[in-house]
Amino acid sequence: MSDKKIVLTKAHLKALARYELDFADLAPGADSFDIIEDIFTLQETYQYTLRDLYAALGNLIEKDPSGEEFAENWFYPIRQLGEDFGIDAIYEKGDVSYYDQAEPGLVRGLPVTEESMFARIWDALEDFWSEAEDDDAPAGTLLENDYLGDIDWYYENCGKSLSQWQFSQWQKTCFIEEFDSDDRLDHATQAELALCRQFTDELCEMGQEEALRMKGYACYGGNRLYDCDWKASRDCMLALLEKTDDPMYANTLGYIYYYGRCTGGKPEYDKAREMFSFGAANGYYESIYKLADMYAHGYGCRKSAKAARSMYGMVYDQCYESFLNGKNSPFADAAIRMGNVYLKGIGEEKDPGRAYGYYLQAELAHRMRTARGSFYGDTTVAANIRKALDETKTQLENDFFTDSLNSPQPWLLYSLLQENNRVAVSIEKFDKYSVLRAVRVPVRAGQRVRPILLTMARLELCLLTAEIEFTLIDATYYLPSKKDGPVVIDWAEWNDEEQQVELFFDNERIGWICCSSYVVKAPKKEAPSGRKLRLISIRFQSGGRTYDYLCDDETVREGDTVVVPGYNGDTFVTVERVFEQYESELGLPSDRYKKAVKAEEPLPF
Secondary structure (H helix, E strand, O other), X not given: OOOOOEEEOHHHHHHHHOOOOOHXXXXXXXXXOOOHHHOEEEOOOOOOOHHHHHHHHHHHHHHOOEHHHHHHHHHHHXXXXXXXXXXXXXXXXXXXXXXXXXXXXXXXXXXXXXXXXXXXXHHHHHHHHHHHOOOOOEHHHHOOOOHHHHHHHHHHHOOOOHHHOOOOHHHHHHHHHHHHOHHHHHHOOHHHHHHHHHHHHHHHHOOOHHHHHHHHXXXXXXXXXXXXXXXXXXXXXXXXXXXXXXXXXXHHHHHHHHOOOOOOOOOOXXXXXXXXXXXXXXXOHHHXXXXXXXXXXXXXXXXXXXXXXXXXXXXXXXXXXXXXXXXXXXXXXXXXXXXXXXXHOOOOOOOHXXXXXXXXXXXXXXXXXXXXXXXXXXXXXXXXXXXXXXXXXOOOOOOOOOOEEEEOOOHHHHHHHOOOOEEEEEEEEOOOOEEEEEEEEXXXXXXXXXXXXXXXXXXXXXXXEOEEEEEEEOOEEEOXXXXXXXXXXXXXXXXXXXXXXXXXXXXXXXXXXXXXXXXXXXOOOOOOOOOEEEEEEEEOOOOOOEEXXXXXXXXXXXXXXXXXXXXXXXXXXXXXXXXXXXXXXXXXXXXXXXEOEEOOOOOOO
């Protein structure tokens, strides 16, 4: 092919925009169009329009190229020339997420301008291109949506007031999906919320999955989109379960039945057991531990501490692995239940010290979970963990907590080395003691170093870490000299004859440590920080969970009646406890707590 570049005129660009030509037609000898400016030069620019895109889609269907031809000979070259085709300018005007800053009367998320309709369809082509680049299947058959129909729809409605527009199922679905974002929901206008409710209700009538899920979980406790409506939530979940056979919906139904949400607080344990059993059979963690709860108490089933303990342990073990790998899992909830096993003696001997360790794990996991985002019921989980820790402390021996723990062997070093890990070891000598530092290091370049869950209840210590530190008492040791840093080992074992720990790398002994004691010290406790807040604990039903609320009114005392935002609007409840905490001591960020106010006379009962 000649080194001379091919000149593209405005007529060429219009023909390309409409897919009357592709770039291979204009440069048949080109190997590829990965670097478009090496082959073509533009005489002038061209403003792509929605009518051009309409024509292109029609020609795409008629020509029916392979996915590869579509991607390499047409879409990707045009994408490289986005500025010359005016596509960047279209996106700037067509970004449906910024309508609230543009013309009044427009609603974010709806393609009701030419630019926004173009941008939405172009995004769909972008997705298609990324999937079909190496696909030999005909492009026309892979384009499933009726984009031509969507453009026809736009021109039929164009010029009408928004209330007169008729939206397609696809457009309604795209709109409501945006409200899955907490930020979108929190900042939506009342007009946007009303339109989302309208579309969601219409789509629910059609049995559309996304709408049923949206409404079902919005009504599960309530949010800005829908007030709490347990029966509506239940009906959506039943429809979703029937439609998808997904254990997630069975699990949600289990909770609704377990707590009697639709029956005035009277549990429907038979239905709950059926739903949790279905979820458990599909490996759904929450269903397994809720089913275990039922066995532990004998709710709707035979009471069996052994069965409960078995299921608690199974969930804990699996969630533990996910937690160490940085994946989302209900590890906080699983650790709470393992704490309950040893605090209450569920299928095990009571052991408050061991229980305290599990509750510390739950506290850590919950804190990490809430830092990532908001989850339904987090305030309750935080309160339950704090209550469990406080209750367990009362059952511990007076000398249970200590500033340091001594051991004749470095068990934590062995833990770091487990699962074929490598550890960088260094020892620093001081006047009366030495300090051993050990850090997991990657075996291969770029490998993620998995931490261990270090839990030492007597030190009130629980953290995810890949590094440990010991104080060595009366130590003698040998480590090879390493100018470029610590010594790396891949194994360590106890030599009983020499009473020392021997260090290995690649099956060769490279060092040893001999000392009378390995000491782990408790971390220094940070002083409470932030504002000091006044909170109250209340209970919505006798024997139910307690919930914490902020309450600034210093006249509120235990036994007083307050008004709190509950499941079904404002609710009058009795204060069970009044306490103060600094922000750093709260189980959740302070803005996640709802506020309670003192009830004014006369009371409504």
